[in-house]
Amino acid sequence: MFEGWDATFLARLQFAFTVSFHFIFPAFTIGLASYLAVLNGLHYVTGKERYIGLFHYWVKIFAVTFAMGVVSGIVMSYQFGTNWSVFSDKAGPVIGPLMAYEVLTAFFLEAGFLGVMLFGRDKVGPGLHLTATCLVAIGTAVSAFWILSVNSWMHTPVGYAIAENGQFVPAGSWWEIIFNPSFPYRLMHTVTAAYLTTALAVGGVGAFHLLRDHTNKQARTMFSMAMWMAAIVAPAQIFLGDLHGLNTLEHQPVKVMAMEGHFDSHPDGAPLILFGLPDQEEKKVDYAIQIPKLSSLILKHDLNAPLAGLDTVPDEDEPPVATVFWAFRVMVALGLAMALLGFVSLYARWRGTLYDWPLLHRFAILMGPSGFVAVIAGWITTEAGRQPWTIHGLLRTADSVSPLEAPAVGASLLAFIVVYFTVFGAGTWYLLKLMGKTPGAHEAGKTGHAPGISVGPQQQEGA
Amino acid sequence: MDVNLDLTILWAFLIAFSIYAYVVLDGFDLGIGILFPAIPVGKDRDQAMNSVAPVWDGNETWLVLGGGGLFAAFPLAYAILMPAFYPPIIAMLLALVFRGVAFEFRWRDPGHRPFWDMAFTLGSLTAAFMQGVILGALLQGVTIEGRAYAGGWWDWLTPFSVMTGVSVVAGYALLGACWLIWKTTGEVHDLARRYGWYAFVATLAAIVAVSVATLFLDYGYYAKWLDTPRVFYTAQVPIVTALIAFVFFRSMKRGSDWMPFALAQALFLVTLAGLGISIYPYAVPVSVTIWEAAAPEKSQIFMLVGAGILIPVILAYTVYAYWVFRGKVSAEGYH
Numbered sequence: 001m002f003e004g005w006d007a008t009f010l011a012r013l014q015f016a017f018t019v020s021f022h023f024i025f026p027a028f029t030i031g032l033a034s035y036l037a038v039l040n041g042l043h044y045v046t047g048k049e050r051y052i053g054l055f056h057y058w059v060k061i062f063a064v065t066f067a068m069g070v071v072s073g074i075v076m077s078y079q080f081g082t083n084w085s086v087f088s089d090k091a092g093p094v095i096g097p098l099m100a101y102e103v104l105t106a107f108f109l110e111a112g113f114l115g116v117m118l119f120g121r122d123k124v125g126p127g128l129h130l131t132a133t134c135l136v137a138i139g140t141a142v143s144a145f146w147i148l149s150v151n152s153w154m155h156t157p158v159g160y161a162i163a164e165n166g167q168f169v170p171a172g173s174w175w176e177i178i179f180n181p182s183f184p185y186r187l188m189h190t191v192t193a194a195y196l197t198t199a200l201a202v203g204g205v206g207a208f209h210l211l212r213d214h215t216n217k218q219a220r221t222m223f224s225m226a227m228w229m230a231a232i233v234a235p236a237q238i239f240l241g242d243l244h245g246l247n248t249l250e251h252q253p254v255k256v257m258a259m260e261g262h263f264d265s266h267p268d269g270a271p272l273i274l275f276g277l278p279d280q281e282e283k284k285v286d287y288a289i290q291i292p293k294l295s296s297l298i299l300k301h302d303l304n305a306p307l308a309g310l311d312t313v314p315d316e317d318e319p320p321v322a323t324v325f326w327a328f329r330v331m332v333a334l335g336l337a338m339a340l341l342g343f344v345s346l347y348a349r350w351r352g353t354l355y356d357w358p359l360l361h362r363f364a365i366l367m368g369p370s371g372f373v374a375v376i377a378g379w380i381t382t383e384a385g386r387q388p389w390t391i392h393g394l395l396r397t398a399d400s401v402s403p404l405e406a407p408a409v410g411a412s413l414l415a416f417i418v419v420y421f422t423v424f425g426a427g428t429w430y431l432l433k434l435m436g437k438t439p440g441a442h443e444a445g446k447t448g449h450a451p452g453i454s455v456g457p458q459q460q461e462g463a
Numbered sequence: 464m465d466v467n468l469d470l471t472i473l474w475a476f477l478i479a480f481s482i483y484a485y486v487v488l489d490g491f492d493l494g495i496g497i498l499f500p501a502i503p504v505g506k507d508r509d510q511a512m513n514s515v516a517p518v519w520d521g522n523e524t525w526l527v528l529g530g531g532g533l534f535a536a537f538p539l540a541y542a543i544l545m546p547a548f549y550p551p552i553i554a555m556l557l558a559l560v561f562r563g564v565a566f567e568f569r570w571r572d573p574g575h576r577p578f579w580d581m582a583f584t585l586g587s588l589t590a591a592f593m594q595g596v597i598l599g600a601l602l603q604g605v606t607i608e609g610r611a612y613a614g615g616w617w618d619w620l621t622p623f624s625v626m627t628g629v630s631v632v633a634g635y636a637l638l639g640a641c642w643l644i645w646k647t648t649g650e651v652h653d654l655a656r657r658y659g660w661y662a663f664v665a666t667l668a669a670i671v672a673v674s675v676a677t678l679f680l681d682y683g684y685y686a687k688w689l690d691t692p693r694v695f696y697t698a699q700v701p702i703v704t705a706l707i708a709f710v711f712f713r714s715m716k717r718g719s720d721w722m723p724f725a726l727a728q729a730l731f732l733v734t735l736a737g738l739g740i741s742i743y744p745y746a747v748p749v750s751v752t753i754w755e756a757a758a759p760e761k762s763q764i765f766m767l768v769g770a771g772i773l774i775p776v777i778l779a780y781t782v783y784a785y786w787v788f789r790g791k792v793s794a795e796g797y798h
Contacts, residue, residue: 063567064567064568064571066520067520067563067564067566067567067568068564070520070523070563071559071560071563071564072560073527074523074526074527074556074559074563075556075560077527077530077531077534078530078545078552078556080534080541080545081530081534081541081542081544081545081546082545082546082549082552082553085541085542085543085545085546085611085612086542086611088534088538088541088542088545089538089539089541089542089610089611091538092534092535092538092539092541092542092758093538093758093759093761093762094762096531096534096535096536096538096758096762096766097535097758097762097765097766097769099531099534099535100528100531100532100534100535100536100766100769100770101766101769102531103524103527103528103531103532104528104769104770104773104774104777105769105773107524107527107528108521108524108528108773108777108780108781109780110520111520111521111523111524112521112777112780112781112783112784113780113784114517114520114521115516115517115518115520115521115784115787115788116517116784116787118516118517119516119517119788120517120787120788123787123788124787163759165610166610167538167759169759169761169762170759170761170762170765174765402545402546402549402612403546403611403612403613404546404549405616408549408550408616412549412550412553415553415557416553416557419557419560419561420560423560423561423564426564426568426572426575427564427567427568430567430568430571430572433571434571
């Protein structure tokens with residue numbers, strides 16, 4: 001089974017593994033940082049104890065997640081060079097500065113104020129503490145801005161020239177490079193995904209505690225806030241995803257062909273394949289369940305619009321169709337389920353049973369981790385869909401890889417797998433333990449003086 | 464072209480500055496990890512950990528700036544060096560994973576605290592050692608062909624690079640001990656004072672050994688340092704080093720709390736200046752100069768605008784973050 005596991009494939013596997021693991025954490029911390037800023041702000045304005053109680057509850061979870069995000073992120077900043085050195089050499093002059101801006105504008109900001117946010121409330125007072133929390137939240141969002149600009153440029157490269165030494169060098173304005181054609185859509189879709197992921201996780205935790213005690217005030221507050229998010233943001237996300245898809249059709253039509261499973265061109269209206277088993281060798285989708293002409297309607301807003309298929313693309317330029325096809329379907333199915341949860345919660349709110357309808361709470365618990373799965377599925381869709389290119393249409397993945405022997409890449413991949421599963425497995429367990437604690441249980445008498453933070457021997461002894 | 468020349472040197476300085484900031488900042492929290500097994504379990508360890516908990520993340524960000532900055536400003540050097548030092552870099556990254564999460568995990572799971580404390584120590588020790596190995600491997604030069612690394616997997620591993628690895632461990636232990644002298648009280652403070660002496664002696668020995676060994680590496684470092692009239696300039700480095708060491712010795716004798724830490728940082732600054740003299744004008748000794756490795760002027764200028772505005776801002780709020788947690792850390796943590 002290890003045929004074809006050459007250094008390039010192993011390097012891809014390693015990057016996919018480390019970046020997917022890493023992506024889970026910021027997907028959570030981007031949303032959670034903003035949630036914490038909102039909670040902190042609500043407490044600042046209203047003075048209500050339950051908001052600061054919730055802040056203390058979620059900030060511990062944030063601290064553990066953030067630590068994992070930081071350490072897995074440092075790995076990423078070196079993975080480009082260790083495994084993709086030729087890519088780094090060639091693309092460095094264009095994307096390197098954007099990544100440097102990410103460090104300068106985002107990473108330092110987050111890291112600089114994280115300490116104050118976690119440990120400094122009593123030292124700086126509520127006003128500056130709120131400021132620090134907001135700065136951390138802004139840092140996480142700014143980080144997403146830059147790294148998604150880099151990523152988008154790899155999908156839709158513009159504003160470059162190719163120098164004599166083979167490097168991509170900036171030619172137009174930096175503005176053009178940063179705001180490359182797919183960036184605005186990708187940014188909106190991804191950041192919204194992070195907010196939605198967080199809302200579903202918060203909603204799941206709230207629902208879990210409501211099932212145990214539906215009178216718990218803090219559980220009610222977090223569940224209600226999360227369900228508002230699900231009801232409003234999930235449908236918005238479907239709309240944004242559609243825009244992103246149309247943008248992809250314009251700039252990377254081959255990716256859309258793989259997402260749709262369209263091996264053949266359809267001159268008079270393409271069907272929407274709901275399910276099926278793509279067979280890239282035979283160039284067909286087995287057992288396809290399809291709705292005629294619907295794909296043309298969705299993508300071209302015209303039932304009879306012609307859509308080209310993978311038969312118009314040379315074999316060596318095709319992405320792995322089954323991977324893209326399935327990842328896309330997982331993402332869309334989860335997105336629809338999220339919208340359904342939001343809709344049902346609105347109905348429950350209208351009926352007045354938001355806090356005491358166990359079926360809804362079970363549904364919300366089930367959907368708790370769905371954001372993470374959807375985010376990874378979406379990531380696989382877009383990244384595997386770009387293959388076989390690292391810089392779309394210009395630099396092949398096979399020509400981007402470091403001059404390393406397969407065993408070296410294989411050994412480091414194995415080490416990453418062992419370490420990540422050990423460390424982040426333990427971390428996930430600690431997160432679940434924290435989420436299992438009843439909110440507001442022992443904060444009632446303590447909020448006045450205890451910063452309620454993640455470290456400190458006294459807390460840990462009480463834990 | 465003239466403009467580009469100046470920008471390249473400026474960027475070399477900025478990268479060197481990030482490396483220095485990283486070494487002295489993360490150096491002391493890695494150093495605490497190295498000293499951790501020698502600190503008694505319980506209040507003393509908690510105090511040591513609490514003294515760096517609010518700042519370690521910011522410290523480590525300088526490593527990202529060093530790596531990211533190298534990628535952006537000298538992409539060719541980044542592309543050659545990362546594969547050349549593949550095993551030590553991967554080992555360093557994995558070690559940093561362990562020691563980074565230990566800050567949170569040891570509080571979350573008292574039952575497994577010995578395990579996470581050990582992860583903190585081994586992670587810190589490995590990261591420090593590998594950073595030293597990478598430094599040594601850089602000094603001894605790498606084989607390249609065209610625009611890529613062309614040596615073997617194990618070229619980086621030599622007695623010299625092992626020696627530089629051990630030296631960095633000693634140096635970080637010194638920074639860690641001095642930080643603890645400054646920030647803690649009670650038993651851990653007294654212990655740190657004693658370990659500070661050991662680490663000081665070990666660091667001085669390491670500086671002498673690495674300096675002498677570097678002179679006899681293949682790449683003409685001997686001539687670079689000892690040819691007349693160069694020697695009149697380069698000799699300032701060992702002289703200043705000796706002066707700082709002397710003042711450090713006196714401040715430790717007098718029992719100052721903060722001076723040893725400041726002087727240990729100064730010691731690292733002159734050591735880094737010495738390394739700069741050895742490596743300049745190369746980005747990859749001794750085959751690629753900083754000008755050959757540099758990104759085009761347009762990239763350099765774009766980044767310089769950002770760096771020029773943002774680095775002072777970053778330094779300002781970093782000072783603020785340290786200021787918030789000024790003074791001795793108490794055994795009870797932050798309450």
